[in-house]
Amino acid sequence: MVVATTNAPGRSSRDSESGAGWLDCSGPGVWCDDVPDGTRSLSWLRPSVLWQSRNDVVATTLADPTPAARARWVELARQRAGEGTAVADFVIAGPAGDSVSMLLVGDPGEGDNAQYAVAHELAEQSKSADFAVICSDVIYPAGDQADYGRKFHHPYRNVGVPIYALPGNHDWYEGLHAFMHYFCKLDDPGYVPRFGRGPAAWLASRLWRKPQQDSGTAGGADGVTVAERPPPDPVQPAPYFAIDAGPARYVGIDTGINGEVDAAQYEWLQRVSLQCPERPKILLTGKPIYVDGTYRPGRVIGSRQTVDQVVTDPRANFVMAIGGDIHNYQRYPVKLADERTIQYVVSGGGGAYMHATHVIPPVYINGVTESDFRCYPLRRDSLARFSQIVDRRLFGGLLRTSIEPQSAARYYADRGIVSRVDRELADRLSLGVRLKAALVRRIPAGRLFHRFGSEAFAFDSPPFFKNFLRVDLERTSATVTCFGVTGCAGTEHTPSVEDRFTITW
C-alpha cells in the first residue's frame, strides 16, 4: 500500500490568509438565504441547553442505559431482516462498479449558520457523489425528533444522495428513538431504559431525560415546517452497519455515550471486517482513535480487546479510520510494524461549534511526527479566531486580546510548529501578545458537561473553519479530500482544499 500526499491546490489556509477566510470576507455567502427566519445560534452557555444534555452526565457518572438500549434496537433490526441473511449482518449492498464517491460530514446538527454553510457546499459536491454519511451527532443538543426539521431535513434538502448516519453521544441522549425512526425506520415507543440495580442506578433513572414527543411537524416546536427528506434507500439496517461501495467496504460502528463498544457489536465488527479480505476497509466511528496527539484505541465493554486491534489486523485490510466527535480535522498516517500505513482521520467539523486545535501539542505519537500531521484549522488560525471570541465575550472588545494570524504563526513557529510560509510570520512578538496567547491557550478544554472551553466560546459568523470529506474510490485507490468551509461570500463554488491524499492498494 502506498500513500501519497499532494499539496492542496489553489486557495487554502495553508496558502494564504485569504484562503483561511481572514481577508476578503466581506460577509456571509449565499447559504445565508437557506437559514430559516428566526434561527437562533445554539448557545452552550444557555442553562436550558445544558439541562437538555444532562443524560451525558447521568450516563458517565451514574449508570449508562445505552448498551441495553442498543441491544434492544439490534434485536428489532435482526427480527426485521430475518436471521441468516446478508441484511441480518447489517451489510448494505451499496453502489457497484470501480468508481464510487462518498461524502462524510461530522457532528453537524446545531441548525445554525455554520451548518447551513457546510450544507450548501455538501449539496454542490453531492451532484457528483453516490451517498453521504453523517459521522456522529446528527442532532444537538439531545437528538430530539422535534429538531430534525430545522437541523436535518431542511439544511440537507438539496443534498441529492442518500444520507446514512452513525449516532453520536448527543443522539443517544434521547435513547436513539428519533435517529432509529428516521434512518432505520424502526420504532419502539414503549421501551423503558434499563439502568441496573443500586442507588446510582435508581438516581440515574430519576434524572434521565426521556424522549420528547414529536410535535407533529417536521420542524417541530419552533414552527418551521419543512418536507422530510426520504429515508436512505436501502434503509439503514441498524445503528451500526457496513456498506459495500465499489471496491471497498465502509464499516461503521456505534460508540454510544461513553465511547465504548459492547461485546455483541465487537463480535460483529470482527466478523464483517474479516469478511471479503480482498476489499480494503474504511472504519467510520463516533470516537476517533488518534486525536489531539493521543491514542485512544476504543474500549470494548468487559474486555481488554480494542477497536484498533481489529483495524490493525492485517487480515481485515483496513486502510483508513475516520472518526467524528471532535469538531475539527486531523490526520495521522500511522506506519505499522508490518510496513502498512493506516490513515487515522478526525473529521467532526461539519457544523457544530469548533474544537480548538491550538491546544494540540507538537505531535509525536506512534511514529507520527509534526511534519506528518495535518489539521484544520491550523493552530495559528484557531488561536487567532478564539482570541477574537475571548476578547468579545469576556472583555467586550475593550482589552484588545485578539491576536493577529501572523502573530499567532510566529507564536507557534517559536515552539517548533511552522504552519505557514515564513514571509507571513510576524517579526517578533511583544510581551503583550505572548501573554494573550498564553491566556487563550489555557482556557479549559477538558470535559465538564462537554469540552467547556470550546463550547463556551462558540461562534456563528464567518470565517467558520468548518470541514467535510470526500472519498473517491477507484479500483485500486482512494483519494480523500478535506474541504474547508469559511462561509465567506464568493467562496461557495470553490471550497478550499485543506488536505488531499491518495491511498493505493
Ligand SMILES: [Fe+2]
Ligand atoms: Fe459532537
